[in-house]
Amino acid sequence: MAESLQFRNCMCLLAFYLFSLITVQRVEGLEAKNHFLEWEVKHAYKSPDCFKKLAITINGKSPGPTIYAQQGDTVVVNLTNSLPTENVALHWHGIRQIGTPWSDGTEGVTQCPIMPGDNFTYTFVVDRAGTYLYHAHYGLQISAGLYGFIIVSVPDRVREPFVYQQDESIILKDWYHNSTYEQATGLSSIPFSWVEEPQSLLINGRGRFNCSLLNESPTSDSNICNERNPECYDRYSLNVHYGEAFRLRIGSLTSLSALSFEIEGHNMTVVEADGNYVEPFETKNLYINSGETYSVLVKADQDSSRNYWITTNVVSREPSTPTGLAIFNYYPNPPDKDPPTVPTTGPLWNDTASQLAQSRAIKAHHDFVHKPPLISDRVIVLLSTQNLIDGYYRWSLNNRSLVLPHTPYLIALKENFTDAFDQNPPPDSYDIHNYDIFSAPGPDNVNATSSNAIYRISFNTTVDIILQNANTMTPNHSETHPWHMHGHDFWVLGYGMNKFDKEKDPATYNLKDPIMKNTVPLYPYGWTALRFQADNPGVWIFHCHIEPHLFMGMGIVFEAGVEMVGTLPTSIMGCGETKRLIRP
Ligand code: C2O
Numbered sequence: 001m002a003e004s005l006q007f008r009n010c011m012c013l014l015a016f017y018l019f020s021l022i023t024v025q026r027v028e029g030l031e032a033k034n035h036f037l038e039w040e041v042k043h044a045y046k047s048p049d050c051f052k053k054l055a056i057t058i059n060g061k062s063p064g065p066t067i068y069a070q071q072g073d074t075v076v077v078n079l080t081n082s083l084p085t086e087n088v089a090l091h092w093h094g095i096r097q098i099g100t101p102w103s104d105g106t107e108g109v110t111q112c113p114i115m116p117g118d119n120f121t122y123t124f125v126v127d128r129a130g131t132y133l134y135h136a137h138y139g140l141q142i143s144a145g146l147y148g149f150i151i152v153s154v155p156d157r158v159r160e161p162f163v164y165q166q167d168e169s170i171i172l173k174d175w176y177h178n179s180t181y182e183q184a185t186g187l188s189s190i191p192f193s194w195v196e197e198p199q200s201l202l203i204n205g206r207g208r209f210n211c212s213l214l215n216e217s218p219t220s221d222s223n224i225c226n227e228r229n230p231e232c233y234d235r236y237s238l239n240v241h242y243g244e245a246f247r248l249r250i251g252s253l254t255s256l257s258a259l260s261f262e263i264e265g266h267n268m269t270v271v272e273a274d275g276n277y278v279e280p281f282e283t284k285n286l287y288i289n290s291g292e293t294y295s296v297l298v299k300a301d302q303d304s305s306r307n308y309w310i311t312t313n314v315v316s317r318e319p320s321t322p323t324g325l326a327i328f329n330y331y332p333n334p335p336d337k338d339p340p341t342v343p344t345t346g347p348l349w350n351d352t353a354s355q356l357a358q359s360r361a362i363k364a365h366h367d368f369v370h371k372p373p374l375i376s377d378r379v380i381v382l383l384s385t386q387n388l389i390d391g392y393y394r395w396s397l398n399n400r401s402l403v404l405p406h407t408p409y410l411i412a413l414k415e416n417f418t419d420a421f422d423q424n425p426p427p428d429s430y431d432i433h434n435y436d437i438f439s440a441p442g443p444d445n446v447n448a449t450s451s452n453a454i455y456r457i458s459f460n461t462t463v464d465i466i467l468q469n470a471n472t473m474t475p476n477h478s479e480t481h482p483w484h485m486h487g488h489d490f491w492v493l494g495y496g497m498n499k500f501d502k503e504k505d506p507a508t509y510n511l512k513d514p515i516m517k518n519t520v521p522l523y524p525y526g527w528t529a530l531r532f533q534a535d536n537p538g539v540w541i542f543h544c545h546i547e548p549h550l551f552m553g554m555g556i557v558f559e560a561g562v563e564m565v566g567t568l569p570t571s572i573m574g575c576g577e578t579k580r581l582i583r584p
């Protein structure tokens with residue numbers, strides 16, 4: 001059986017290869033290319049911040065290789081899982097997977113996990129220029145280092161609404177010294193053990209941890225933390241020539257931290273957000289949440305006789321992680337020469353007002369406005385709460401804490417496996433009149449339950465989602481959550497503080513030039529209003545991009561137009577009830 005499956009895979013690949021050789025696909029008169037990538041996911045010892053740790057790599061690298069493609073191209077990633085004892089799934093963050101919902105890479109939603117020793121081929125079209133990401137969508141594997149960039153350029157002869165001489169990219173990551181297994185066990189145990197703040201911030205995979213902070217025991221091995229290891233000792237250095245303007249793509253795939261990013265002495269002009277052009281605005285520091293990408297333009301116009309710090313700092317949570325550092329190097333200064341100044345520790349971590357102001361400043365570029373429909377067909381208000389469920393710490397939306405089923409939804413829905421998950425939809429709202437978003441839900445709150453129920457959305461309808469924040473289980477405490485939607489971009493209609501008022505607040509929506517994004521912050525005690533068109537057939541997850549929060553249930557799943565999805569590839573099957581589809 002296994003052999004015949006392999007044979008079939010082989011024939012499919014061969015057919016695909018021949019197809020790509022003999023056809024010239026034309027998209028708006030331009031040739032679309034196919035990119036065939038062979039990726040091996042495996043463990044490797046890495047010391048990105050001088051501390052040696054087992055990381056999950058792609059072809060030995062963390063961050064993994066950047067995928068460079070052009071709008072309209074097809075990307076084919078043949079992934080081999082060489083982790084000896086662990087499943088994997090890889091998600092293409094910001095790629096809408098139009099027509100290929102089975103390539104979304106979301107374990108439990110669009111596919112079974114890829115087992116050790118197996119391969120899986122992801123095939124998808126990058127249909128829009130911009131800056132995107134990829135990362136693991138299984139367990140806590142982002143925190144093990146399974147992440148990278150997807151950079152999609154505009155078609156030949158298409159001009160972007162800004163000019164630059166150089167195209168650079170920086171991916172930001174928070175880094176933990178303990179393993180994903182320790183983290184996962186702590187999060188799902190009684191007593192609960194939180195992951196706490198990260199040890200380091202990495203810029204393009206590099207940081208420097210102060211090894212003297214480790215409690216040295218007599219048996220400790222100096223190889224565990226070595227500040228002279230070139231893997232961490234060499235800071236990332238961005239090399240520029242005086243007078244040039246460059247585009248800097250910045251992406252964050254932190255597990256937990258919201259960040260502020262800045263280049264000493266140089267303002268940045270924000271021009272792109274999550275693959276959409278922004279009406280340009282200037283800022284000294286850029287706030288960036290996990291799952292967001294931005295492009296900024298920077299002019300190398302300062303005193304070029306020295307280097308400058310590139311810094312990133314934790315915001316939104318009280319930081320205990322040192323500033324992440326890289327070097328902004330003016331040619332011909334030595335690229336590794338530390339600047340003469342003391343690096344900034346960034347803005348005040350709890351200055352929510354300035355974060356909110358920046359979020360509000362992000363609007364669609366005037367030549368690239370996609371107007372949202374003026375009214376929506378359905379409004380879903382999602383209250384985020386932290387709850388105890390059977391003694392476990394969980395996050396819930398309208399009192400439902402997401403637990404993924406063993407049979408991925410996409411397959412269960414296509415095949416009508418009605419016993420694969422709870423068929424009763426979760427509620428479209430919460431008890432708005434009685435729920436106090438300013439008080440901590442007590443241990444006596446027995447309303448929250450674990451659930452694998454999903455929202456069914458009529459195809460092509462317009463849906464508003466109002467994210468409503470609330471107090472956590474700690475008195476006087478509410479957190480920031482970056483929310484990310486698969487398969488769609490949404491319009492960001494507005495942000496507000498306190499409880500969303502459905503009579504008054506919609507009047508404040510920006511319906512004129514709202515930015516479209518795939519990831520958006522929800523601020524403490526506030527609300528964020530989104531609108532999207534359910535025009536992409538499939539099953540999609542919408543969740544907090546803080547990895548431990550998703551692990552603790554902070555997400556919802558919705559289906560739209562699943563009946564229009566084409567024949568599912570058998571490669572996504574093999575778990576839960578799908579076993580009977582491939583092993584009759
Ligand atoms: Cu970048 Cu579901 O995530």
Ligand code: CU
Nearest residue numbers: 481544546549
């Ligand atoms: Cu969260």
